[in-house]
Amino acid sequence: MDKCLTIDVARLDRDGEDVEGVLDDSVLDLHDDYLHPFAGIRYSLFVQMAGRELVARGTLEQDFDSVCSRCGGDFDFTVSVPDFLASVETDEKTEFVDLTDELRQSIILGLPTYPVCRADCRGVCPTCGKNLNEGPCACAHEVRDDRWGALDALLPEKEKD
Template sequence: MSGQEAELETQGHLTVDVARLDKGGEWYEGETGPDALDLGDSEFVEPVGGIVYALKVEIAGTELLARGEVRQRLRCVCSRCAATFETEAVDTEFVCSVEINALTDFLDLTGEMREAIMLALPGYPVCSEACRGLCLACGANLNTAVCSCRKKGENGRWAALGALE
């Protein structure tokens, strides 16, 4: 999806026009407003932009069914070394169904997408699986520095354990 395309279809919420939905289903693509995911109390993860979605929406009996992909860019603080980095929370198998009836005209699926993103959030984000974190003794970033707390020939993990004792 191009950035321009996303911008054209940007709206605050994903609202499905149920009353006029094509019988064969319709694709909904776009991006929610940046405030769709509020993680005000998180010190490690902050959303960047809105939730980007590409969903096939159709009516199945008494339910509205939406399937596809939701993703959101995140700015995270590495829980090991405190570096800031960007990543994405992605659910490539997003599915939700909502009960509808003859009176349902519009349906807001933003809340369902928000839940999927919440589940995909990293609990303890790391900038890289190989991140060596900070020296527990002197606070040096062991990804970029070799501090004198570490003895030659030891790797970062053992040095950190040693520093705990």
């Protein structure tokens, strides 16, 4: 896997070029115990000069191995950037344009603040610590009953029916 994505400006087709590949995900340089990129940054770009500006647009994808912020379970997810766009000013001396950092920033911007294994993850029981996605725990009913009890106390009229 490539460690950087550089465009050779002098050799770039005047009508633009498709540039595809996989960039080593170590360039993301994440120091997060709960977030591990794998399989590289997949990019599919169209790169073209617009005057003195090099414009790259396309899609990016990066897989992550992560830990759910609700239930603590391991899960994988993919950050997809469907509308990647970068433009870099060049001058007559520019030979190469390095897009590595643009790709890196775009993937990092796409990361969720609190990754969850699924939208309806039930998390863990605050009392016994059981992962509630695997089924109810012995104390789940008590927690639910307490909540209804508190609601009933707020609505005394309901008791009179």
